[in-house]
Amino acid sequence: GIYVLVNSQGTSIGTIIFSLLPILLIGGLLFFMMRRSQGGINQAMMIGRSKAREVTESPEVRFDDVAGVDEAKQELMEIVEFLQTPEKFTKLGAKIPKGVLMVGLPGTGKTLISRAVAGEAGVPFFNTSGSEFVEMFVGVGASRVRDLFNKAKENAPSVIFIDEIDAIGRHRGSGVGGGHDEREQTLNQILVEMDGFDVNTNVIVIAATNRPDVLDPALIRPGRFDRQVVIDPPDVRGREAILNVHMEGKPIAANLDMKTLAKETAGFTGADLANLVNEAAILAARQSKTIIEYAEFEEAVDRVVAGPARKSRKVSEREKKLVAYHEAGHALVAAQLPDADPVHKVTIVARGATGGHTRMLPEEERNLWSKGQFEAMLAVMMGGHAAEEIVFGDVTTGASNDLEKATDVARKMVTEFGMSSELGPRTFSSGQQGQVFMGGALAQRQTHSDAIAHKIDTEISSLLGSARAKAQDVIEANMDRLQRLADKLIVQETLQGTELQDMLTGNISGGTQPAV
Secondary structure, eight states, X not given: OHHHHHHHHHHHHHHHHHHHHXXXXXXXXXHHHHHHHHHHHHHHHHTTSOOOEEEOSOXXXXXXXXXXOHHHHHHHHHHHHHHHOTHHHHTTXXXXXXXXXXXXXXXXXXXXXXXXXXXXXXXXXXXXXXXXXXXXXXXXXXHHHHHHHHHHHHTOXXXXXXXXXXXXXXXXXXXXXXXXXXXXXXXXXXXHHHHTOOTTXXXXXXXXXXXXXXXXXXXXXXXXXXXEEEXXXXXXXXXXXXXXXXXXXXXXXXXXXXXXXXXXXXTOOHHHHHHHXXXXXXXXHHTTOSSBOHHHHHHHHHHHHHOSBOTTOXXXXXXHHHHHHHHHHHHHHHHHOTTSOOEEEEEOOOBTTBSOEXXXXXXXXXXXXXXXXXXXXXXXXXXXXXXXXXXXXXXXXXXXXXXXXXXXXXXXXXXXXXXXXXXXXXXXXXXXXXXXXXXXXXXXXXXXXXXXXXHHHHHHHHHHHHHHHHHHHHHHHTHHHHHHHHHHXXXXXXXXXXXXXXXXXXXXXXXXXXXX
């Protein structure tokens, strides 16, 4: 009887648990869904909040850490003064600028100098980017703009920095959705907020872009972005100053020729120069050196310009000789033409897609180019092609990049710079496809007839033919020098400095035609 009683009790408890299990599961599921819905409601309430990050601690970057952009620093130093001592300007009736638009190529230091403004001003600094405003939900971007500007006004004086503003500031009417496009609603809200500032509202908006051509005219008019600060790639003095900034604290050789290094890096932006110094430090560490010498910087320049050396690539003796004569042809023509830049380095070490390269060292920074300088440039580009044909009686694909660049220069001389004696001082559109979604025409209209197009092609061919003939004349008149230079390259692979200059312009005696 006892056994039956216990068994019946066990069966009763099991039945109760089994019957309550579905209720517990359903209850747990409902509790979980309610928590999720509350979280969703909270997220929905938070989605309109700005994602801008307030820089609470003053950034370590100061104006002293930014080099090569003196004009931009001067403009932004004035902005810092506006924030710190606005009465200095307001007592003279000057109004605080509402916005500063920084325009420049990628890597020129737009974001860096903005961080310097935050570091110098010592005021709340709200950092965001154009892409953080727009979401898939309608009205979110405009809500975030309102929230951002409200925060800035509450913490005035303050700075708002919007990086890559072209993500939301493009021409209105160029999107698919027209006026209902979410991006355009966000832009409209920015326009309203910037125009709605009180006179005494001490908030300045700094925006950065490398595409000022696509921005809406209402955004860049005075009263919104009152100033446009153009940040160009640095000149030779700016590059030297930037290199000194990035070399600070690194063990650099005392005899490093900074002026030559600055000349070698023509066209480099601040980001390129920072990468250059870092590459040189890595190369020195790879060789277990304790200091960074000029040789590491030379190699770093080559790596940035053409890529790392392809030392594992097997090159036949004939191909090596072809590349040597090709590069010697470039260098020789450049050395013999007075309008060409001096030759700094010739190498037949393969890098990237090239089998070798000849590097020039401009004597001066140029903003204006003459027709004679362009013609000398074309002749230098044709030097490798001419040397191959004269020495080997044939041409190779090694000159394809030279021909592409030469054709592009010749076309610009004719169609953009008015340097054609036949067509005169006039520009001609290419008729190529323009930029889409620019708020304007999708394609450029060809502004000249087919007869003019034929003359343009004829003039381009004439310029290239003259350059080719000039290169051929120089090489034929200096065959002994060409052979001597090519033979040295085959053995040594790289020539530069005094040794190279002696071979290009020094006295030579004797010499025979190269054996092919």
